[in-house]
Each structure stands twice: as structure tokens, then as C-alpha cells.
Amino acid sequence: xxxxxxxxxxxxxxxxxxxxxxxxxxxxxxxxxxxxxxxxxxxxxxxxxxxxxxxxxxxxxxxxxxxxxxxxxxxxxxxxxxxxxxxxxxxxxxxxxxxxxxxxxxxxxxxxxxxxxxxxxxxxxxxxxxxxxxxxxxxxxxxxxxxxxxxxxxxxxx
Amino acid sequence: xxxxxxxxxxxxxxxxxxxxxxxxxxxxxxxxxxxxxxxxxxxxxxxxxxxxxxxxxxxxxxxxxxxxxxxxxxxxxxxxxxxxxxxxxxxxxxxxxxxxxxxxxxxxxxxxxxxxxxxxxxxxxxxxxxxxxxxxxxxxxxxxxxxxxxxxxxxxxxxxxxxxxxxxxxxxxxxxxxxxxxxxxxxxxxxxxxxxxxxxxxxxxxxxxxxxxxxxxxxxxxxxxxxxxxxxxxxxxxxxxxxxxxxxxxxxxxxxxxxxxxxxxxxxxxxxxxxxxxxxxxxxxxxxxxxxxxxxxxxxxxxxxxxxxxxxxxxxxxxxxxxxxxxxx
Numbered sequence: 208x209x210x211x212x213x214x215x216x217x218x219x220x221x222x223x224x225x226x227x228x229x230x231x232x233x234x235x236x237x238x239x240x241x242x243x244x245x246x247x248x249x250x251x252x253x254x255x256x257x258x259x260x261x262x263x264x265x266x267x268x269x270x271x272x273x274x275x276x277x278x279x280x281x282x283x284x285x286x287x288x289x290x291x292x293x294x295x296x297x298x299x300x301x302x303x304x305x306x307x308x309x310x311x312x313x314x315x316x317x318x319x320x321x322x323x324x325x326x327x328x329x330x331x332x333x334x335x336x337x338x339x340x341x342x343x344x345x346x347x348x349x350x351x352x353x354x355x356x357x358x359x360x361x362x363x364x365x
Numbered sequence: 366x367x368x369x370x371x372x373x374x375x376x377x378x379x380x381x382x383x384x385x386x387x388x389x390x391x392x393x394x395x396x397x398x399x400x401x402x403x404x405x406x407x408x409x410x411x412x413x414x415x416x417x418x419x420x421x422x423x424x425x426x427x428x429x430x431x432x433x434x435x436x437x438x439x440x441x442x443x444x445x446x447x448x449x450x451x452x453x454x455x456x457x458x459x460x461x462x463x464x465x466x467x468x469x470x471x472x473x474x475x476x477x478x479x480x481x482x483x484x485x486x487x488x489x490x491x492x493x494x495x496x497x498x499x500x501x502x503x504x505x506x507x508x509x510x511x512x513x514x515x516x517x518x519x520x521x522x523x524x525x526x527x528x529x530x531x532x533x534x535x536x537x538x539x540x541x542x543x544x545x546x547x548x549x550x551x552x553x554x555x556x557x558x559x560x561x562x563x564x565x566x567x568x569x570x571x572x573x574x575x576x577x578x579x580x581x582x583x584x585x586x587x588x589x590x591x592x593x594x595x596x597x598x599x600x601x602x603x604x605x606x607x608x609x610x611x612x613x614x615x616x617x618x619x620x621x622x623x624x625x626x627x628x629x630x631x632x633x634x635x636x637x638x639x640x641x642x643x644x645x646x647x648x649x650x651x652x653x654x655x656x657x658x659x660x661x662x663x664x665x666x667x668x669x670x671x672x673x674x675x676x677x678x679x680x681x682x683x684x685x686x687x688x689x690x691x692x693x694x
Contacts, residue, residue: 316689319422350419351450361600361623
């Protein structure tokens, strides 16, 4: 049996992985997105006919649905939050808006805040506001980190 | 017998070196209160660190006071031509020549002799050795700042996390001081060898003069800094050991294409979402960062050979690097 743990949030994924191992099941890998899951399953199927089981968390239904769509058995793990434990932002909360992606692409091209404001016909303060939410969503403090983080999560093209 | 102690001589030499270096620096205002340091590089150009300036179009800058009428006139406006986040080099174009004022150059005899071989270029040397004593000289709104430091790490060329090619690895034993971001680093003979920037884990890094010249040369050639671009969105796929060995890979990770920009080089080369990128120019790549690194090491117009795995088979595609599309305004 090949067990794949899925959760879009890295922290959740780590905890889920620990819980799965605690329960005595093997845990062969953890994946973050439906697309990665699809790729991985395609690779595994290409390789052999090992049974694949996907473990997902209940508040991350997209991944579970994806696994079911691929015809895989899915185990849903409850995600009761311990009191006082901070909820990490969900994938939906972290996803960039179209406008934010547009702004980030301009940042990567080296356009100034004023230049971005002119081309999008918005005020420079609105650009700064977008940058602040962008940084928060990506969990970064600088432009260079924002570009790298967005490239890594597939939000910004190279 | 000298009539002064060695300590007095050393102190006098240090003070003399500082005096010679001060005319080569300037301060740049970022935001309302903060300043960073800058180096009067050559021609109309000031060089400073990119990160504090990224996103700004123009800045106010000022020479240390006491260097003549032009310097004492107060802050002047200048254009940020490029802020290269991959190398942390920002290029600022001032209205005039940043050449050292004549009153000041009288004290610069030794330095001019060193610089004369490369016209206008402040540095006659490009490599620092481990353990060398260096002066880190910067400036804030009230005047020059200086720290003596030691080259605490010196190595070969390296590539920054954002893919910038840096000619020499340089680290300095110096406490963090935001005002010295962009300060000049000179050796004991007063030759400007690098610019001080803040690296990961708040380390003091040096960006060598050679790298600064390369970025400035590109900016002079194009009028701005072109950014290499393929139009690929990627994510990193983790491979279990069995799959990795079946694909003949050393790394347990592989980048997968998750999206292609319309009208991009990637679209033109027939790349598709779902393609796994095994190699770039026959070098194994193991994730988004390594693809970014390989890309940033090129310039628009260059060709890259991508080794792809699609549908269980490997194939090669050649893609031409473009310049990242910029906003029209």
C-alpha cells in the first residue's frame, strides 16, 4: 500500500503525517496541491499497480475530491483544533487574486510602484495596499522573497 | 626611533584613509526617516543596495557635507534606473557627474593613481582575501559613518537564492547597521572592492565591484535592466526513492509545469502543463529554485535546452529566453 498524505497547508500536512504514522500506517509522501497529487498518481500508476490510499483533512475538501476523481480510496482525517492553537491561513485565504498576480508580475519585471499604478490606473497607495496583503499571504517581508515564494508556489511565472 | 608610537601611527593612517574615502560616498533617503548609504560609482551613477529601493522611481540623495558648494546644496533628486533583486545592486542616475568634487580630490592622490588604469572606475582591484582589514564607509543625513572590519569569508563565485550571479563570496565581521546598507568596502590601500549589503540571517555580505560593473554595464546598454523570462509556472514535485531511481535522478524532487503564459517563449516552444523538467542545458534541476537560478544566469536572447519527461518519454525542447513583459504606461 502506498499512502499519500495531502493538505495544502505545510503545517497541517506535517501534523497529519505525524498522526498517520502514530496510527501505525506507513506514510510514503505528503503533497500540497491537487495538481501534484494528479502528477504523482500518474507516475505511480505508470510504475506499478500498488494500491494507493490518500489521506486528506476534512477542511481541505478540494484534495479529497481530486483523489476521488482519480478513483482512489480516501481517508478523511478530522481536524479538531486544539484550544489556543493558531489556525494557519487556509489555501483559499492564501491564494492570490488576479490583481495581486498582475502586480507581482510587474514587480518581477522591475516596474516601480508608481509605474504599476499608472499602468493599472490605480493610485500608488492602492498598489502599496496590494503589496501589503501580498506579502502577508506569501508570508514574506521583502520583494525578493515575494518573487521567490510566488514562483515556488506556482503563482508567478518564470 | 620614530617619535610617535605604533598605535598613534596606525590611528593616523586609519584617519587618513577614512578622509580619502569619504568623498566617494553619499546618502540616499528612503521613506521619511530612513537613509541608506551609496557609492559614487562613475559618471552620473550612484550604486546602492536594491532591496530598500525596489519599487521606487526617484529618490533624494546628498553628499557628505563639507565637500564644496555642490555637496552642501542639500538633497537632490535622482532617478532609480534599476533595482536588481538578484544581485542586490541598485543603479541611481543623478542629474550630473558624481565625480569627486575638485576640492576633495586634492586629498585623493593615492586613490586616483590606483583607479587610473580603469577610467573612472573606482576600483583597481576586485578580489579581497580572507582576513584582510577593510573599511566600511557610508553616510547618513548628518555625515559619514565608518566601521573597520575583517573579511570573515572569501570564496569563489556564487549564485544568490534569487539566481543572481555574484563574482565572489564575501562576508564581513560587522554588526548590522541599516544606515550602512549600500556602503563602500575598501581595502587598506583605499581601493573600493565591494558594496556592503545585508544577506540571509542578517549577515554582512559584500557585492564585488565586478558584479556591480556587470549590472551597471547591462543597464547602460539597455537603459533599464532586462529580466529573463520563459512564461512557465512551476511547482516542485517530490519523488519517492523508487520513482526517483526509475527516472535516473539523483535528486528526490523534480519541477513540474503547472501553467504556461500565452504568447510566451514556453508556449512557442510547445511546452505543456504536466511536463516534468528533468534538465536544463543537460544539468539536472531539482525544483523551482534551480530552474529560476538557471534562468537568471542567462540574458534575453539566449537559448536553453530543456530535457522534459512527457507521458513516460523523455524529449528535448529548445526555448529562447525573452525579456519579461513590462507594464505600458
